[in-house]
Amino acid sequence: MIQRLFIVLCVLFSVSAKAELTIEITQGIASSIPISVVPFKINGSADFKDTVDEIVRNDLERSGHFAVLSPRDMLSHPSSEADLYFRDWRLLKQDYVVLGNIDMSANGQFQVRYQLFDVFNERELLTQTLRGTMSQVRDISHRIGDAIYEQLTGIRGAFATKIAYVTTNPQRTRFNLSIADSDGAREQVILSSKYSIFSPAWAPDGKRIAYVMLEDSGSRVYVQDLASGKKELISSNKGLNSAPAFSPDGNKLALTLSKDGNPEIYVVDLNTRKFERITNHYGIDTEPNWMPDGKHLIFTSGRSGKPQIYRKNLESGYLERLTYEGHYNARARLAQDGRFLVLVHQAVKGGDFHIASLDLTRGLLQILSSDTYLDESPSVSPNGVMVMYAAKHKNRSILAAVSVDGDVKFLVPSKSGDVREPAWGPYQN
Protein backbone atom coordinates (compact mmCIF):
# COMPACT_ATOMS: atom_id res chain seq x y z
CA MET A 1 0.00 0.00 0.00
CA ILE A 2 2.82 2.38 0.82
CA GLN A 3 4.22 1.92 -2.64
CA ARG A 4 0.92 2.88 -4.15
CA LEU A 5 1.21 6.17 -2.36
CA PHE A 6 3.98 7.07 -4.73
CA ILE A 7 1.63 6.89 -7.67
CA VAL A 8 0.07 10.30 -7.66
CA LEU A 9 -1.90 11.65 -10.55
CA CYS A 10 0.01 14.56 -11.89
CA VAL A 11 -1.54 16.43 -14.76
CA LEU A 12 -0.98 20.13 -14.91
CA PHE A 13 -1.99 22.06 -17.99
CA SER A 14 -2.54 25.43 -16.54
CA VAL A 15 -2.52 26.96 -13.11
CA SER A 16 -4.64 29.94 -14.06
CA ALA A 17 -8.29 30.57 -13.17
CA LYS A 18 -8.32 28.37 -10.13
CA ALA A 19 -11.55 28.12 -8.22
CA GLU A 20 -9.87 27.60 -4.83
CA LEU A 21 -12.57 25.62 -3.17
CA THR A 22 -13.11 25.75 0.56
CA ILE A 23 -15.55 23.84 2.72
CA GLU A 24 -18.18 25.20 5.09
CA ILE A 25 -19.95 22.57 7.16
CA THR A 26 -23.57 23.54 7.63
CA GLN A 27 -24.97 20.46 9.35
CA GLY A 28 -23.53 17.41 11.11
CA ILE A 29 -25.17 14.50 12.84
CA ALA A 30 -26.50 14.99 16.37
CA SER A 31 -24.79 11.92 17.82
CA SER A 32 -21.35 12.68 16.44
CA ILE A 33 -18.40 10.80 17.95
CA PRO A 34 -16.04 12.90 20.15
CA ILE A 35 -12.46 12.41 18.98
CA SER A 36 -9.13 14.14 19.59
CA VAL A 37 -6.37 14.07 17.02
CA VAL A 38 -3.38 15.37 19.00
CA PRO A 39 -0.84 17.39 16.95
CA PHE A 40 1.69 14.87 15.65
CA LYS A 41 5.24 15.26 16.96
CA ILE A 42 7.72 16.03 14.16
CA ASN A 43 11.20 14.56 14.67
CA GLY A 44 13.68 16.43 12.48
CA SER A 45 13.24 19.63 10.52
CA ALA A 46 10.35 19.90 8.13
CA ASP A 47 8.21 22.58 6.59
CA PHE A 48 4.60 21.41 6.51
CA LYS A 49 2.21 23.87 4.88
CA ASP A 50 -0.68 21.89 6.28
CA THR A 51 0.16 19.47 9.05
CA VAL A 52 -0.89 15.84 8.82
CA ASP A 53 -2.97 15.96 12.00
CA GLU A 54 -4.73 19.13 10.81
CA ILE A 55 -5.76 17.50 7.54
CA VAL A 56 -6.98 14.42 9.44
CA ARG A 57 -9.01 16.60 11.81
CA ASN A 58 -10.58 18.43 8.87
CA ASP A 59 -11.46 15.16 7.14
CA LEU A 60 -13.16 13.72 10.21
CA GLU A 61 -14.97 16.98 10.92
CA ARG A 62 -16.21 17.25 7.33
CA SER A 63 -17.66 13.75 7.41
CA GLY A 64 -20.17 15.04 9.94
CA HIS A 65 -19.79 11.87 12.01
CA PHE A 66 -17.23 13.26 14.43
CA ALA A 67 -17.01 16.09 16.94
CA VAL A 68 -13.33 16.95 16.64
CA LEU A 69 -11.65 18.62 19.60
CA SER A 70 -9.48 21.63 18.82
CA PRO A 71 -5.83 21.19 19.95
CA ARG A 72 -6.27 24.39 21.98
CA ASP A 73 -8.87 22.69 24.16
CA MET A 74 -6.67 19.68 24.94
CA LEU A 75 -5.06 19.44 28.38
CA SER A 76 -1.81 18.08 26.95
CA HIS A 77 -0.32 17.10 23.60
CA PRO A 78 1.11 13.61 24.15
CA SER A 79 2.91 11.91 21.28
CA SER A 80 3.50 8.49 22.77
CA GLU A 81 1.45 5.97 24.68
CA ALA A 82 3.65 6.50 27.75
CA ASP A 83 2.45 10.12 28.01
CA LEU A 84 -1.19 9.30 27.40
CA TYR A 85 -3.41 9.63 30.49
CA PHE A 86 -6.84 8.30 29.63
CA ARG A 87 -8.40 10.01 32.61
CA ASP A 88 -7.57 13.44 31.11
CA TRP A 89 -9.41 12.55 27.93
CA ARG A 90 -12.35 11.13 29.84
CA LEU A 91 -12.54 14.46 31.63
CA LEU A 92 -12.79 16.12 28.21
CA LYS A 93 -15.57 13.64 27.30
CA GLN A 94 -13.52 12.22 24.43
CA ASP A 95 -14.29 8.71 23.16
CA TYR A 96 -11.18 8.34 21.01
CA VAL A 97 -7.67 9.79 20.88
CA VAL A 98 -5.19 9.70 17.99
CA LEU A 99 -1.45 10.14 18.64
CA GLY A 100 1.23 10.35 15.97
CA ASN A 101 4.91 10.79 15.25
CA ILE A 102 6.53 12.01 12.06
CA ASP A 103 10.13 11.10 11.29
CA MET A 104 11.88 13.09 8.59
CA SER A 105 14.56 11.33 6.59
CA ALA A 106 17.38 12.86 4.61
CA ASN A 107 16.09 11.98 1.12
CA GLY A 108 13.03 14.23 1.37
CA GLN A 109 10.83 11.45 2.62
CA PHE A 110 8.93 11.25 5.83
CA GLN A 111 7.29 8.51 7.83
CA VAL A 112 4.16 8.79 9.96
CA ARG A 113 3.25 6.36 12.69
CA TYR A 114 -0.05 6.90 14.41
CA GLN A 115 -2.19 5.10 16.99
CA LEU A 116 -5.92 5.27 17.62
CA PHE A 117 -7.03 4.65 21.22
CA ASP A 118 -10.39 3.84 22.77
CA VAL A 119 -10.53 6.11 25.82
CA PHE A 120 -13.26 4.23 27.69
CA ASN A 121 -11.67 0.79 27.34
CA GLU A 122 -8.14 2.20 27.51
CA ARG A 123 -6.88 0.21 24.58
CA GLU A 124 -5.31 0.69 21.19
CA LEU A 125 -7.68 0.07 18.25
CA LEU A 126 -5.44 0.77 15.30
CA THR A 127 -1.84 1.54 14.50
CA GLN A 128 -0.29 2.18 11.12
CA THR A 129 2.92 3.47 9.59
CA LEU A 130 2.93 5.30 6.24
CA ARG A 131 5.81 6.70 4.25
CA GLY A 132 6.05 9.12 1.34
CA THR A 133 7.57 12.30 -0.03
CA MET A 134 6.62 15.84 0.97
CA SER A 135 4.41 16.11 -2.13
CA GLN A 136 2.30 13.31 -0.66
CA VAL A 137 1.49 14.89 2.69
CA ARG A 138 -2.16 15.24 1.72
CA ASP A 139 -2.39 11.71 0.27
CA ILE A 140 -0.96 10.22 3.45
CA SER A 141 -3.13 12.39 5.71
CA HIS A 142 -6.32 11.45 3.84
CA ARG A 143 -5.26 7.80 4.03
CA ILE A 144 -5.02 8.13 7.83
CA GLY A 145 -8.41 9.84 7.92
CA ASP A 146 -9.87 6.99 5.86
CA ALA A 147 -8.47 4.31 8.19
CA ILE A 148 -9.76 6.03 11.34
CA TYR A 149 -13.14 6.65 9.73
CA GLU A 150 -13.45 3.01 8.71
CA GLN A 151 -12.33 1.73 12.12
CA LEU A 152 -14.94 3.78 13.95
CA THR A 153 -17.90 3.76 11.54
CA GLY A 154 -17.47 0.43 9.79
CA ILE A 155 -17.68 2.24 6.43
CA ARG A 156 -14.72 2.60 4.10
CA GLY A 157 -13.41 6.16 4.06
CA ALA A 158 -13.36 8.25 0.87
CA PHE A 159 -11.20 11.21 1.87
CA ALA A 160 -8.31 10.03 -0.33
CA THR A 161 -10.35 10.43 -3.52
CA LYS A 162 -10.55 13.05 -6.25
CA ILE A 163 -13.37 15.16 -7.57
CA ALA A 164 -13.69 16.59 -11.08
CA TYR A 165 -15.70 19.72 -11.80
CA VAL A 166 -16.10 22.54 -14.30
CA THR A 167 -15.39 26.16 -13.48
CA THR A 168 -16.40 29.12 -15.59
CA ASN A 169 -16.02 32.88 -15.43
CA PRO A 170 -19.17 35.00 -14.98
CA GLN A 171 -19.12 35.96 -18.70
CA ARG A 172 -19.06 32.25 -19.60
CA THR A 173 -16.29 32.72 -22.12
CA ARG A 174 -13.83 30.30 -20.50
CA PHE A 175 -14.49 26.81 -19.18
CA ASN A 176 -12.00 24.78 -17.17
CA LEU A 177 -12.32 21.12 -16.31
CA SER A 178 -10.43 20.59 -13.07
CA ILE A 179 -9.64 17.79 -10.67
CA ALA A 180 -8.92 18.27 -6.98
CA ASP A 181 -8.75 16.30 -3.75
CA SER A 182 -12.13 15.50 -2.21
CA ASP A 183 -11.60 18.45 0.17
CA GLY A 184 -11.01 20.85 -2.74
CA ALA A 185 -7.23 21.09 -2.22
CA ARG A 186 -4.61 20.69 -4.96
CA GLU A 187 -6.82 21.82 -7.84
CA GLN A 188 -5.43 21.08 -11.29
CA VAL A 189 -6.94 22.32 -14.55
CA ILE A 190 -6.91 19.40 -17.00
CA LEU A 191 -8.76 21.10 -19.86
CA SER A 192 -9.40 24.73 -20.67
CA SER A 193 -11.73 25.75 -23.50
CA LYS A 194 -13.86 28.57 -24.85
CA TYR A 195 -16.54 25.92 -25.29
CA SER A 196 -18.80 24.72 -22.52
CA ILE A 197 -17.67 21.47 -20.88
CA PHE A 198 -20.06 19.26 -18.92
CA SER A 199 -20.95 15.76 -17.76
CA PRO A 200 -17.46 14.70 -16.66
CA ALA A 201 -17.47 10.96 -15.87
CA TRP A 202 -14.63 9.00 -14.30
CA ALA A 203 -13.41 5.68 -15.63
CA PRO A 204 -13.61 3.06 -12.85
CA ASP A 205 -9.79 2.96 -12.66
CA GLY A 206 -9.64 6.73 -12.09
CA LYS A 207 -7.17 7.15 -14.96
CA ARG A 208 -9.50 8.59 -17.61
CA ILE A 209 -12.35 11.10 -17.67
CA ALA A 210 -15.06 11.27 -20.31
CA TYR A 211 -16.87 14.57 -20.90
CA VAL A 212 -18.97 16.56 -23.32
CA MET A 213 -17.66 19.62 -25.10
CA LEU A 214 -20.30 21.81 -26.71
CA GLU A 215 -18.67 23.22 -29.81
CA ASP A 216 -20.27 25.63 -32.31
CA SER A 217 -21.43 22.72 -34.45
CA GLY A 218 -22.86 20.81 -31.51
CA SER A 219 -21.91 18.44 -28.69
CA ARG A 220 -19.01 15.96 -28.83
CA VAL A 221 -17.92 13.25 -26.41
CA TYR A 222 -14.23 12.96 -25.54
CA VAL A 223 -12.22 10.69 -23.26
CA GLN A 224 -9.10 12.20 -21.74
CA ASP A 225 -6.21 10.24 -20.28
CA LEU A 226 -5.19 11.98 -17.06
CA ALA A 227 -1.54 10.97 -17.02
CA SER A 228 -0.76 12.06 -20.60
CA GLY A 229 -3.42 14.77 -20.89
CA LYS A 230 -4.31 13.40 -24.32
CA LYS A 231 -7.95 13.75 -25.31
CA GLU A 232 -9.60 11.43 -27.76
CA LEU A 233 -12.79 12.10 -29.72
CA ILE A 234 -15.21 9.23 -29.06
CA SER A 235 -18.41 10.44 -30.65
CA SER A 236 -19.17 13.18 -33.15
CA ASN A 237 -22.28 11.81 -34.81
CA LYS A 238 -24.89 14.08 -36.33
CA GLY A 239 -27.06 15.56 -33.57
CA LEU A 240 -26.43 15.05 -29.87
CA ASN A 241 -23.31 13.32 -28.53
CA SER A 242 -23.67 13.50 -24.81
CA ALA A 243 -24.05 12.10 -21.28
CA PRO A 244 -21.13 9.62 -21.21
CA ALA A 245 -20.92 6.97 -18.46
CA PHE A 246 -18.21 4.30 -18.18
CA SER A 247 -19.30 0.69 -17.71
CA PRO A 248 -18.09 -0.93 -14.45
CA ASP A 249 -15.33 -2.77 -16.38
CA GLY A 250 -14.22 0.48 -18.05
CA ASN A 251 -14.44 -0.98 -21.57
CA LYS A 252 -17.67 0.63 -22.68
CA LEU A 253 -19.31 4.00 -22.60
CA ALA A 254 -23.05 4.51 -22.39
CA LEU A 255 -24.06 7.80 -24.00
CA THR A 256 -26.86 9.74 -25.64
CA LEU A 257 -26.97 10.16 -29.42
CA SER A 258 -29.67 11.54 -31.69
CA LYS A 259 -28.12 10.42 -34.96
CA ASP A 260 -31.23 8.37 -35.71
CA GLY A 261 -33.50 11.37 -35.24
CA ASN A 262 -34.23 11.39 -31.52
CA PRO A 263 -32.20 11.35 -28.27
CA GLU A 264 -31.62 7.67 -27.48
CA ILE A 265 -29.24 5.70 -25.26
CA TYR A 266 -26.37 3.88 -26.98
CA VAL A 267 -23.41 1.86 -25.74
CA VAL A 268 -20.09 2.21 -27.53
CA ASP A 269 -17.35 -0.39 -27.10
CA LEU A 270 -14.20 1.70 -26.56
CA ASN A 271 -12.00 -0.95 -28.18
CA THR A 272 -14.01 -1.75 -31.32
CA ARG A 273 -15.84 1.62 -31.50
CA LYS A 274 -19.03 -0.24 -32.33
CA PHE A 275 -22.22 1.56 -31.27
CA GLU A 276 -25.19 -0.41 -30.02
CA ARG A 277 -28.58 1.22 -29.64
CA ILE A 278 -30.27 0.53 -26.29
CA THR A 279 -33.51 2.54 -26.27
CA ASN A 280 -36.11 3.23 -28.92
CA HIS A 281 -38.78 5.74 -28.07
CA TYR A 282 -39.90 9.08 -29.50
CA GLY A 283 -39.56 10.65 -26.01
CA ILE A 284 -36.22 12.00 -24.79
CA ASP A 285 -33.95 9.26 -23.41
CA THR A 286 -30.72 10.47 -21.81
CA GLU A 287 -28.42 10.48 -18.73
CA PRO A 288 -27.58 6.77 -18.72
CA ASN A 289 -25.78 5.26 -15.75
CA TRP A 290 -24.68 1.67 -15.16
CA MET A 291 -25.83 -0.58 -12.37
CA PRO A 292 -22.81 -2.14 -10.59
CA ASP A 293 -23.55 -5.51 -12.29
CA GLY A 294 -22.86 -3.99 -15.72
CA LYS A 295 -26.06 -5.61 -17.01
CA HIS A 296 -28.54 -2.84 -16.33
CA LEU A 297 -28.66 0.81 -17.31
CA ILE A 298 -30.72 3.41 -15.52
CA PHE A 299 -31.61 6.51 -17.53
CA THR A 300 -33.89 9.53 -17.70
CA SER A 301 -36.80 9.35 -20.10
CA GLY A 302 -39.50 11.83 -21.02
CA ARG A 303 -41.69 9.03 -22.42
CA SER A 304 -44.39 9.54 -19.78
CA GLY A 305 -44.58 13.25 -20.63
CA LYS A 306 -42.19 14.39 -17.88
CA PRO A 307 -38.68 13.18 -17.10
CA GLN A 308 -38.65 10.08 -14.90
CA ILE A 309 -36.07 7.37 -14.15
CA TYR A 310 -36.17 3.98 -15.87
CA ARG A 311 -34.04 0.85 -15.69
CA LYS A 312 -33.31 -1.41 -18.62
CA ASN A 313 -31.92 -4.93 -18.46
CA LEU A 314 -29.37 -5.11 -21.28
CA GLU A 315 -29.69 -8.90 -21.61
CA SER A 316 -33.46 -9.41 -21.50
CA GLY A 317 -34.44 -5.93 -22.67
CA TYR A 318 -36.86 -5.68 -19.72
CA LEU A 319 -37.71 -2.06 -19.01
CA GLU A 320 -38.99 -0.78 -15.68
CA ARG A 321 -39.99 2.69 -14.47
CA LEU A 322 -38.38 3.46 -11.10
CA THR A 323 -39.72 6.89 -10.11
CA TYR A 324 -43.37 7.85 -9.73
CA GLU A 325 -43.29 10.48 -6.99
CA GLY A 326 -42.70 14.04 -8.20
CA HIS A 327 -43.12 16.12 -11.33
CA TYR A 328 -39.54 15.89 -12.62
CA ASN A 329 -36.95 13.24 -11.73
CA ALA A 330 -33.71 13.18 -13.70
CA ARG A 331 -30.00 12.34 -13.79
CA ALA A 332 -30.07 9.48 -11.34
CA ARG A 333 -26.88 8.09 -9.84
CA LEU A 334 -26.59 4.96 -7.73
CA ALA A 335 -25.46 4.74 -4.12
CA GLN A 336 -24.62 1.80 -1.90
CA ASP A 337 -24.44 -0.95 -4.54
CA GLY A 338 -27.60 0.22 -6.23
CA ARG A 339 -29.81 0.18 -3.15
CA PHE A 340 -30.40 3.92 -3.46
CA LEU A 341 -30.95 6.27 -6.37
CA VAL A 342 -29.82 9.84 -5.93
CA LEU A 343 -31.46 12.19 -8.40
CA VAL A 344 -32.62 15.69 -9.31
CA HIS A 345 -36.19 16.05 -8.10
CA GLN A 346 -38.87 18.64 -8.62
CA ALA A 347 -41.83 17.73 -6.41
CA VAL A 348 -44.49 19.83 -8.16
CA LYS A 349 -44.69 21.80 -11.38
CA GLY A 350 -42.94 25.15 -10.92
CA GLY A 351 -41.35 24.00 -7.64
CA ASP A 352 -37.72 24.05 -6.63
CA PHE A 353 -35.21 21.51 -7.90
CA HIS A 354 -33.57 19.56 -5.10
CA ILE A 355 -31.43 16.48 -4.69
CA ALA A 356 -33.44 13.49 -3.46
CA SER A 357 -32.66 9.89 -2.62
CA LEU A 358 -34.92 6.99 -3.47
CA ASP A 359 -34.63 3.77 -1.49
CA LEU A 360 -35.28 1.24 -4.24
CA THR A 361 -36.16 -1.62 -1.90
CA ARG A 362 -38.67 0.35 0.15
CA GLY A 363 -39.74 2.89 -2.47
CA LEU A 364 -39.14 5.82 -0.12
CA LEU A 365 -38.18 9.18 -1.59
CA GLN A 366 -36.40 11.68 0.63
CA ILE A 367 -35.46 15.24 -0.33
CA LEU A 368 -31.86 15.76 0.82
CA SER A 369 -31.00 19.35 -0.06
CA SER A 370 -33.05 22.27 1.14
CA ASP A 371 -30.85 25.32 1.76
CA THR A 372 -29.72 25.64 -1.86
CA TYR A 373 -31.79 25.99 -5.05
CA LEU A 374 -31.59 24.85 -8.68
CA ASP A 375 -29.73 21.79 -7.42
CA GLU A 376 -28.33 19.52 -10.12
CA SER A 377 -25.63 17.05 -11.15
CA PRO A 378 -25.54 14.80 -8.07
CA SER A 379 -22.46 12.59 -7.79
CA VAL A 380 -22.01 9.96 -5.09
CA SER A 381 -18.78 9.29 -3.17
CA PRO A 382 -17.40 5.79 -3.85
CA ASN A 383 -18.35 4.64 -0.35
CA GLY A 384 -21.95 5.64 -1.05
CA VAL A 385 -22.15 8.02 1.90
CA MET A 386 -21.99 11.54 0.47
CA VAL A 387 -23.52 13.23 -2.57
CA MET A 388 -21.80 16.21 -4.12
CA TYR A 389 -23.96 18.40 -6.34
CA ALA A 390 -24.09 21.79 -8.02
CA ALA A 391 -26.47 24.45 -6.78
CA LYS A 392 -27.22 28.15 -6.83
CA HIS A 393 -26.23 29.96 -3.68
CA LYS A 394 -26.21 33.75 -3.38
CA ASN A 395 -26.60 33.99 -7.17
CA ARG A 396 -23.53 31.89 -7.94
CA SER A 397 -23.12 28.29 -8.97
CA ILE A 398 -21.34 26.43 -6.20
CA LEU A 399 -20.76 22.85 -5.15
CA ALA A 400 -22.49 21.48 -2.09
CA ALA A 401 -22.62 18.08 -0.45
CA VAL A 402 -25.17 16.16 1.55
CA SER A 403 -25.12 12.65 2.99
CA VAL A 404 -27.37 10.06 1.36
CA ASP A 405 -29.29 9.90 4.66
CA GLY A 406 -29.66 13.70 4.65
CA ASP A 407 -27.95 14.16 8.04
CA VAL A 408 -24.70 15.84 7.00
CA LYS A 409 -24.46 18.93 4.82
CA PHE A 410 -21.67 21.15 3.67
CA LEU A 411 -21.07 23.84 1.07
CA VAL A 412 -17.97 24.05 -1.11
CA PRO A 413 -17.84 27.69 -2.16
CA SER A 414 -15.16 28.90 -4.55
CA LYS A 415 -13.32 32.18 -4.28
CA SER A 416 -14.32 33.25 -7.77
CA GLY A 417 -16.46 32.29 -10.75
CA ASP A 418 -19.02 29.53 -11.04
CA VAL A 419 -18.39 25.87 -10.26
CA ARG A 420 -20.60 23.20 -11.83
CA GLU A 421 -20.81 19.55 -12.78
CA PRO A 422 -19.04 17.74 -9.93
CA ALA A 423 -18.03 14.12 -10.48
CA TRP A 424 -16.68 12.14 -7.53
CA GLY A 425 -13.85 9.85 -8.55
CA PRO A 426 -13.36 6.21 -7.59
CA TYR A 427 -11.15 4.82 -4.82
CA GLN A 428 -7.53 5.29 -5.75
CA ASN A 429 -6.10 2.21 -4.09
Add this chain to the structure above:
Amino acid sequence: MQNLGWNKLFAVSLLSLAIAGCASSGGTTDEAATTTNNSVEESQTQGVPGSPEVDVVTEEQAAMAANPLLDQTVVYFGFDRSEIRPEFKDILNAHAEYLVANPQARVVLEGHCDERGTVEYNLALGERRADTVKRYLVVQGVNPSQLESVSFGEERPAMMGSDESSWAKNRRTEINYQAR
Protein backbone atom coordinates in the same frame (compact mmCIF):
# COMPACT_ATOMS: atom_id res chain seq x y z
CA MET B 1 -29.08 42.99 -35.58
CA GLN B 2 -29.50 41.74 -39.12
CA ASN B 3 -32.57 43.88 -39.79
CA LEU B 4 -30.34 46.95 -40.15
CA GLY B 5 -29.92 47.60 -43.83
CA TRP B 6 -31.95 44.56 -44.84
CA ASN B 7 -34.46 46.64 -46.80
CA LYS B 8 -31.77 48.93 -48.18
CA LEU B 9 -29.94 45.97 -49.58
CA PHE B 10 -32.98 44.97 -51.56
CA ALA B 11 -33.60 48.50 -52.70
CA VAL B 12 -30.37 48.34 -54.66
CA SER B 13 -31.31 44.83 -55.81
CA LEU B 14 -27.90 43.56 -54.88
CA LEU B 15 -27.43 40.58 -52.65
CA SER B 16 -23.96 40.18 -51.45
CA LEU B 17 -23.03 36.90 -49.83
CA ALA B 18 -21.05 38.81 -47.26
CA ILE B 19 -24.08 39.49 -45.08
CA ALA B 20 -23.95 35.97 -43.80
CA GLY B 21 -21.57 37.24 -41.17
CA CYS B 22 -24.13 39.40 -39.44
CA ALA B 23 -26.74 36.69 -39.23
CA SER B 24 -25.81 35.61 -35.75
CA SER B 25 -28.08 36.95 -33.08
CA GLY B 26 -26.63 34.73 -30.37
CA GLY B 27 -26.37 35.74 -26.74
CA THR B 28 -23.40 37.18 -24.95
CA THR B 29 -21.71 33.84 -24.72
CA ASP B 30 -21.08 32.97 -28.30
CA GLU B 31 -20.06 36.45 -29.40
CA ALA B 32 -16.47 35.66 -28.61
CA ALA B 33 -16.60 32.57 -30.77
CA THR B 34 -18.34 34.43 -33.61
CA THR B 35 -15.86 37.26 -33.51
CA THR B 36 -12.98 34.84 -33.75
CA ASN B 37 -14.54 33.14 -36.74
CA ASN B 38 -15.15 36.43 -38.52
CA SER B 39 -11.63 37.63 -38.00
CA VAL B 40 -10.34 34.37 -39.45
CA GLU B 41 -12.61 34.78 -42.47
CA GLU B 42 -11.60 38.40 -42.91
CA SER B 43 -7.94 37.59 -42.86
CA GLN B 44 -8.54 35.00 -45.55
CA THR B 45 -10.37 37.41 -47.87
CA GLN B 46 -7.49 39.76 -48.53
CA GLY B 47 -5.81 38.96 -51.85
CA VAL B 48 -7.23 38.74 -55.37
CA PRO B 49 -10.43 40.78 -55.59
CA GLY B 50 -12.30 38.50 -58.01
CA SER B 51 -15.47 39.78 -59.63
CA PRO B 52 -18.26 39.65 -57.03
CA GLU B 53 -21.31 37.66 -57.89
CA VAL B 54 -24.47 39.59 -58.58
CA ASP B 55 -27.84 38.10 -57.73
CA VAL B 56 -30.87 39.45 -59.48
CA VAL B 57 -33.66 39.62 -57.00
CA THR B 58 -37.15 39.24 -58.39
CA GLU B 59 -39.89 41.62 -57.37
CA GLU B 60 -41.56 38.79 -55.53
CA GLN B 61 -38.43 37.93 -53.56
CA ALA B 62 -37.83 41.56 -52.69
CA ALA B 63 -41.37 42.00 -51.46
CA MET B 64 -41.06 38.88 -49.37
CA ALA B 65 -37.74 39.89 -47.88
CA ALA B 66 -39.29 43.17 -46.83
CA ASN B 67 -41.70 41.26 -44.65
CA PRO B 68 -40.99 42.62 -41.16
CA LEU B 69 -41.74 39.21 -39.66
CA LEU B 70 -38.43 38.03 -41.11
CA ASP B 71 -36.67 40.34 -38.66
CA GLN B 72 -38.02 38.18 -35.88
CA THR B 73 -35.66 35.26 -35.66
CA VAL B 74 -36.43 33.84 -32.23
CA VAL B 75 -39.38 31.75 -31.12
CA TYR B 76 -39.98 31.03 -27.44
CA PHE B 77 -41.24 28.00 -25.55
CA GLY B 78 -42.91 27.08 -22.25
CA PHE B 79 -40.97 25.34 -19.48
CA ASP B 80 -40.08 21.78 -20.48
CA ARG B 81 -42.13 22.26 -23.68
CA SER B 82 -41.05 21.99 -27.27
CA GLU B 83 -44.23 22.59 -29.25
CA ILE B 84 -44.70 25.75 -31.32
CA ARG B 85 -46.90 28.31 -29.62
CA PRO B 86 -49.64 29.71 -31.93
CA GLU B 87 -48.33 33.28 -31.66
CA PHE B 88 -45.09 32.27 -33.40
CA LYS B 89 -46.68 30.58 -36.39
CA ASP B 90 -46.85 33.79 -38.45
CA ILE B 91 -43.13 34.36 -37.95
CA LEU B 92 -42.30 30.80 -38.94
CA ASN B 93 -44.64 31.00 -41.95
CA ALA B 94 -42.79 34.11 -43.15
CA HIS B 95 -39.43 32.34 -42.85
CA ALA B 96 -40.86 29.26 -44.58
CA GLU B 97 -42.09 31.38 -47.51
CA TYR B 98 -38.74 33.08 -47.77
CA LEU B 99 -36.81 29.80 -47.67
CA VAL B 100 -39.08 28.23 -50.30
CA ALA B 101 -38.63 31.26 -52.56
CA ASN B 102 -34.87 31.35 -51.95
CA PRO B 103 -33.61 27.80 -52.22
CA GLN B 104 -30.01 28.97 -51.84
CA ALA B 105 -30.79 30.30 -48.35
CA ARG B 106 -29.41 28.25 -45.47
CA VAL B 107 -30.51 28.34 -41.87
CA VAL B 108 -29.15 26.93 -38.62
CA LEU B 109 -31.84 26.39 -36.00
CA GLU B 110 -30.35 26.72 -32.51
CA GLY B 111 -32.34 25.21 -29.67
CA HIS B 112 -31.84 26.63 -26.15
CA CYS B 113 -33.22 26.08 -22.64
CA ASP B 114 -33.38 27.90 -19.36
CA GLU B 115 -31.13 26.83 -16.48
CA ARG B 116 -33.74 24.82 -14.59
CA GLY B 117 -33.59 21.06 -14.79
CA THR B 118 -30.56 18.98 -15.65
CA VAL B 119 -27.85 19.94 -18.12
CA GLU B 120 -28.24 16.78 -20.20
CA TYR B 121 -32.03 16.70 -20.27
CA ASN B 122 -31.92 20.34 -21.34
CA LEU B 123 -29.46 19.52 -24.11
CA ALA B 124 -31.96 16.97 -25.43
CA LEU B 125 -34.84 19.41 -24.95
CA GLY B 126 -32.91 22.08 -26.87
CA GLU B 127 -32.61 19.69 -29.78
CA ARG B 128 -36.37 19.05 -29.66
CA ARG B 129 -36.99 22.81 -29.78
CA ALA B 130 -34.77 23.13 -32.83
CA ASP B 131 -36.33 20.06 -34.43
CA THR B 132 -39.96 21.11 -33.95
CA VAL B 133 -39.15 24.37 -35.72
CA LYS B 134 -37.38 22.40 -38.43
CA ARG B 135 -40.36 20.05 -38.84
CA TYR B 136 -42.77 22.99 -38.95
CA LEU B 137 -40.75 24.64 -41.72
CA VAL B 138 -40.50 21.39 -43.68
CA VAL B 139 -44.26 20.90 -43.44
CA GLN B 140 -44.60 24.41 -44.94
CA GLY B 141 -42.60 23.18 -47.93
CA VAL B 142 -39.02 24.11 -47.02
CA ASN B 143 -36.40 21.71 -48.38
CA PRO B 144 -34.82 19.94 -45.34
CA SER B 145 -31.37 20.41 -46.88
CA GLN B 146 -31.72 24.16 -46.23
CA LEU B 147 -32.10 23.53 -42.52
CA GLU B 148 -29.70 22.38 -39.87
CA SER B 149 -30.43 22.06 -36.18
CA VAL B 150 -28.13 22.22 -33.20
CA SER B 151 -28.80 22.24 -29.48
CA PHE B 152 -26.94 24.41 -27.00
CA GLY B 153 -29.06 23.28 -24.06
CA GLU B 154 -28.78 25.69 -21.15
CA GLU B 155 -25.18 26.56 -21.99
CA ARG B 156 -25.67 29.77 -24.01
CA PRO B 157 -28.36 31.79 -22.29
CA ALA B 158 -29.60 34.99 -23.91
CA MET B 159 -30.17 36.44 -20.43
CA MET B 160 -27.99 35.67 -17.43
CA GLY B 161 -30.57 36.21 -14.67
CA SER B 162 -32.19 33.52 -12.51
CA ASP B 163 -35.76 34.78 -12.70
CA GLU B 164 -38.86 34.00 -14.74
CA SER B 165 -38.34 36.83 -17.25
CA SER B 166 -34.77 35.68 -18.02
CA TRP B 167 -35.82 32.05 -18.18
CA ALA B 168 -38.64 32.88 -20.62
CA LYS B 169 -36.11 34.61 -22.94
CA ASN B 170 -33.77 31.62 -22.72
CA ARG B 171 -36.26 28.91 -23.75
CA ARG B 172 -35.97 29.54 -27.44
CA THR B 173 -35.04 28.48 -30.94
CA GLU B 174 -32.97 30.97 -32.88
CA ILE B 175 -33.27 31.07 -36.64
CA ASN B 176 -29.81 31.97 -37.86
CA TYR B 177 -29.32 32.57 -41.57
CA GLN B 178 -25.97 31.34 -42.83
CA ALA B 179 -26.83 32.39 -46.38
CA ARG B 180 -29.78 34.44 -47.63
